[in-house]
Amino acid sequence: MEVLETCGKGTLSAGEPSTKRSLTSIYDDDEVVGFEKHAEIIMKKLIRGTKERDLISIFGMPGLGKTTLATKVYNNPSIVNYFDVKSLCAVSQAYNRRTLLVEIFKQATNDKIKIKEDDDVADMLRRVLIGKRYLIVLDDIWDVEAWDDLGICFPQGEYGSRVMVTTRIEQVAKHLLHHSDPYSLSFLTSEESWELLEKKVFRGESCPPDLLEAGLQVAQHCKGLPLVVVLIAGMIAKMDKEASLWLKVASDLSSIGLGEQSMKVIQSSYDHLEDHLKPCLLYMALFPEDHKIPVNDLLKLWMAEEFVLNVETENMEEASRNCLSDLLNRSLVMVSGMRINCDVQYCSLHDVVREFCLRKLTEDKYMQLPMPYNPYQHLYSTESRLCIYIHDDLVKQLDHPDYKLDKILMLDFKETNSLEFIAHPKLNTWNNQYWNPLDLLVKLRFVRALHLMDVELPDSWATAIQSLTELRYLALYVRQFELEWISHLHNLQTLQVKSSNKSIRAATLWEMKKLRHVNIDSFPVVWEDINDEGSFEESSTTMLENMKTFHICDIRLDNVNARLWWRFPNLEELSLKVEDEPKFPLFPIPEVHTHLQSVSLMFSFNKVFNSVGWERYFVFPSNIRHLFLFSCFFTEDMVLNIARLKKLESLTLLMGFPDVRLQTFRSCCWDVTNVEFAALKYLGLFFMQMKEWKASEESFPVLEKLVINGVFIKEIPPSFADIPTLTRIELTNCIDSLGVSAMNIKREIEENTGCDSLHVVVVK
Structure with missing residues (x-):
């Protein structure tokens, strides 16, 4: 049940800066008690023995830690460096073969090869794995047929490849015997x-x-x-x-x-849970088994369902984070994915906890699972609280010509006002080969949360959503979108839109006073509610005081948009993808945004060479704690602007240049010797165009974690050995000498302090 930090390739999310309150401090245990000896035995089976493909199975009853052990071994640096290709996936009792093979293929190729709908994924996977030493982990297999179904995709060969499976069923483990005997996971002493x-x-x-x-x-x-x-x-x-x-x-x-x-x-x-935590936990059980639930989405869904209103805080976001923190602390919820800066990105339920929650949902009549169509089944009225989880099987049933919507147990549309919430976890559920989900939406007038990002909806979506006036959470993938089509949704808190049209006119944004989180992707925004002088009218009607996060693509940094942020006085997160060259300061008066804590700025890479002088436009609000910058020059002035942020805890720099002398960028040196990042705990350097790095022992006085990926500097500044708080260095796709310098820093710290406090991870 311990949570290990992944040593493999991390996920960099430019559009989603880390949350204000970290959820990571409660999961800082790197070692798994009682598993050391088991891990050593399993690793020997993986690295030693036959050169032929072998299958190592771990079996034991639920709760013994099979998944934890497999994950610990999978992430061990010696295993990471030994295998050419690695993939870890949960199979579970009910699984989709193609979906699972797609996930394995994506991990095996680092998601570099796109998959089309009619592609033979099994054949593609075999071709990727042939001639390589691979490790495939299939977690939670329930029957032999699952292995027979999947195993044919993993080629034989004398390269030392391994497949590791976990199962709770001893007979399954014995049937899967290849060269290595099944491994029975014992109880703790x-x-x-x-x-x-x-x-x-x-x-x-x-x-x-x-x-x-x-x-x-x-x-x-x-x-x-x-x-x-x-x-x-x-x-x-x-x-x-x-x-x-x-x-x-x-x-x-x-x-x-x-x-x-x-x-x-x-x-x-x-x-023993407080009352407000119980529905939060039960709601998570409606996601598919072993599903990695995105934390950002989960917290917003909890708010939409009003699970956190009774917590003693006016800030619903903080209340939601407190709820998740409490559930993590009690180990009822597990961390299943971390961001590169150690914030929790995904969480999940242990299958035993999920099974308990599903029983509880059914017992308390929170939910009634739809049954296969039966023309003679009895219909009866709803109870006071009902949740329906719309999933693939239900969609197929509704596509049956004799299956009508009113055949769903406990769903009597004469009493639809009793429908309090409806869960839409993993939302690749609806796709055009089965059924149009809009036919169902018109019947669910009191639904509060819709997440439909995984399939592009037909153009009739706006008409279907007209009657859903109780929506608090709406996520859509559509061809055409205008805010005026949903501006009547006055209760809406979260809006996520991905669209393929050219622009969106946002004049009606100001009518949606309860908006808290906006994420508009793939198209530019045009502001039309401005006067002839090019500025917003100064009135309360253009203020959205509840707005907390604003993420948007394709925006111009001109005078109009710079003044736009003034209309969000309580903004906490701002993420922008900027396509043009800045002509005005991003924050004309930085002191206005005292609540702003996280800023993510992505600039067009083909404009970076025109960015000399940009730094004068980037004087940031003083309370920023998290900063992500993509594709710009980190000149001395820009670095000083960043260093002035005395509360800055995490800084991520991607695809940037530390020197404006373009003719010499191949020998760029990032020199921060005379600069102090007073509160910085996390520093990430990704594909920075630099060859040398200089820093003093005062530059990063409280740094805890350093991550470098694809940066071809020869060494980490030796002064890092004098940072007393440094606990982790992660290097990926770097030259060998950089790893040597990291190990030298580790040895020097051990010699000076007598403590093995620095963990170094090197991934090729």
Whole structure:
């Protein structure tokens, strides 16, 4: 259940800067208690032994940590560097063969080769893997047929390739036997259970003596299941530190049989949740099994469903982050993907937790799963709270000529006002080969959240959405879009639009007073509500005080747009893709945006050589904590503008030049010797056109993590050995001497402090 940081290639998201409050500090445990010996055995099976393709299977009951072990091994630097191609995917009980092969293919090719709808993905995958030493991890296989279905896509050969599978079924593991015997994952010992419990409850501190005996009893009665240990740890960490309370927990655990223990412990953890957290957790179970849920979307969906209104804060975004943080702390939710700066990007539910939540949803009549069509089935009215999860099977059923919408159990449209929320997790659900989703939308007049980004909707979408006046969350992929078509949605909080048309006229934006998050992609915006002097009328009607994040593509940095930000006085995140050369300051009066904490700016790469002098336009608001810059010159003045941000915690620079002398850029030196980034904890340099880097020990006084990808400098400045807070260096696609310099810094720190505090990861 521990979460490991991925050593493979990270995901760089320019359009989504990290959130204001970090969700990463609660998951800072790099080692997995009790798994060290298992990991060592599995890694030997992967690296040693036969040169023929081999299959290594790990089996054991739910909650033993099979996925955690497989992930730990998969991300180990020695494994990362040994295999030419790697892929890790969850198979699960119900899976789509093509979808799974597409995911494996994307990972195997680093998503460099695009897949068409009629492509033979299995054949493409075989061609990619032939002649390479590959590692494929298939997590959570339920039957032999799944392997028979997928295994034929992984070519034989004497290159030392491996396929690793995890399964909860021993007979499946034995049937998959190739050269290596199946590996049975054992329970934690009492000592390991206590070590994990203490680590989770006290976050690196030692247990007080008066709680030691009670804590040992709690650990013993967890019966060696890591899932149970971390769930119990999450629960008692919220209790008063009293031995009597802990002994009561131990007594309750002792009466539970091993087979039912996980469910009982989850029930106990659920019962201890504050009321506002329960629907947040249950809602997550409606996403598909093993689905990596995007955190940004999840928090906005919670807000749309009004799960967080009763939390004691006026800031719904902060309330949502607090909810997720609480669920992570209790280990009911797992981190399944991190951003390059260590913010949580994806989260998921353990399959046992998800199974519990689905049972709870059904018991409490939050949800009724649609049944296959039966013309004789009885229809009955809805209960007071109903959620329908629209998925592929339902879409196929609705496409049946005899299956009508009113055949869905518990959905009586005479009482549609009882439909409080409807979940649309993984939203590649609807595609044109089955059915037009708009036929269903017109029936769901009280729906609050629609996420339809995975398929381009027909042009009739605007008419179908006219009646959905309760929408709080709307994400669309359409050919044509105008804000006036949805300006009547006065409750809308989140708007995400991807469109292929040429421009959007945004005059009606100001009518949508409750808008908090706007992400407009793939087309430019034209502002029409300006006067003859080229500025907005000064009135309250052009103020959106609730606007928190504004992400937009194809925008001009002219006087009109510079004044636009004034209409968002409480803006916290701003992300822009700029196609032209700036002619006006981005923030004419930086002091206006005291709430702005995250800025992401992407400039057209073909305009970068005309960008000399841009730096005078980039005086940033002083409270910015996260800054992402793509494609510009980082001249001395620009660097000083950035260094003036005394609260800046993360800085990501991509495809930039540190020198304006174009004829010598191949020998560019980024010299920050006399510059101090006072609060910077994360620095990412990606494909920067620089050959040398100079810095002093005062340049990055509190830096914790350095990430370099595709930058061909020879060494990291030696002064990095004098940064006491530095804990991690990640190098990808860099020359060998850079890795040598990182290891030299690591050795110097060990010699000076006696501590092995710096972790270096090198990925080719």
